[in-house]
Amino acid sequence: MIVALSGTPGTGKTSVSALLQKEGYEVVSLNEIAIKKGFIEGIDKKRNSKILDIYRLNEYIRNKYAAEDLVFIQGHAAHFLNVAEKIVLLRCHPKKLKKRLEKKGWNKEKIKENVEAEILDVILCETAERYPEKSIFEIDTSNKTIESVAESIIEIIKSNFEPTKKYNIGKIDWSEEILKDF
Ligand SMILES: Nc1ncnc2c1ncn2[C@@H]1O[C@H](COP(=O)(O)OP(=O)(O)OP(=O)(O)O)[C@@H](O)[C@H]1O
Numbered sequence: 001m002i003v004a005l006s007g008t009p010g011t012g013k014t015s016v017s018a019l020l021q022k023e024g025y026e027v028v029s030l031n032e033i034a035i036k037k038g039f040i041e042g043i044d045k046k047r048n049s050k051i052l053d054i055y056r057l058n059e060y061i062r063n064k065y066a067a068e069d070l071v072f073i074q075g076h077a078a079h080f081l082n083v084a085e086k087i088v089l090l091r092c093h094p095k096k097l098k099k100r101l102e103k104k105g106w107n108k109e110k111i112k113e114n115v116e117a118e119i120l121d122v123i124l125c126e127t128a129e130r131y132p133e134k135s136i137f138e139i140d141t142s143n144k145t146i147e148s149v150a151e152s153i154i155e156i157i158k159s160n161f162e163p164t165k166k167y168n169i170g171k172i173d174w175s176e177e178i179l180k181d182f
């Protein structure tokens with residue numbers, strides 16, 4: 001089974017992936033596959049970021065991983081794949097997200113763009129357009145350590161991805177934050 005692990009940049013995908021790998025789970029980075037295999041369609045000059053060739057990534061990931069018991073594909077575009085059966089989305093309160101992105105050394109403009117995307121539920125909306133609600137799990141990482149986020153993901157795995165109120169979508173609402181200055 002392929003599980004996509006997505007979320008706005010800075011929500012902690014790479015950090016939690018390292019812990020999941022330590023626990024023996026297989027996690028691969030969508031960006032790393034794209035770079036290694038050349039599945040890049042172009043460069044978004046305005047954002048100085050790569051545009052991934054999701055169609056070829058899908059084909060490659062399906063051939064390589066679909067037969068495996070469990071593999072996570074992590075990256076902020078992982079929810080665009082249609083080969084995933086389940087989606088785990090990491091969320092983070094805008095104020096904390098801003099701090100995390102500052103720690104990453106990102107510039108003001110990029111921080112603002114991503115904090116706004118988190119407030120507007122951009123990734124959740126993109127995911128909900130593609131996947132049924134019961135396949136999507138949301139984890140609010142704002143007040144959790146990276147270890148605790150990993151524990152939540154392991155809890156979801158151990159429950160065989162049974163939908164649960166605890167990680168249901170639709171509980172997070174940071175819309176009031178849009179009026180504040182980031
Ligand atoms: N739960 C957490 N609590 C506190 N800090 C965290 C947490 N998760 C991640 N961080 C910190 O936030 C920063 C961003 O984390 P990370 O690089 O894992 O995010 P990401 O989702 O992989 O981002 P990107 O999409 O840019 O790759 C790092 O400095 C990390 O240490």
Ligand SMILES: [Mg+2]
Nearest residue numbers: 012013014015
């Ligand atoms: Mg990352």
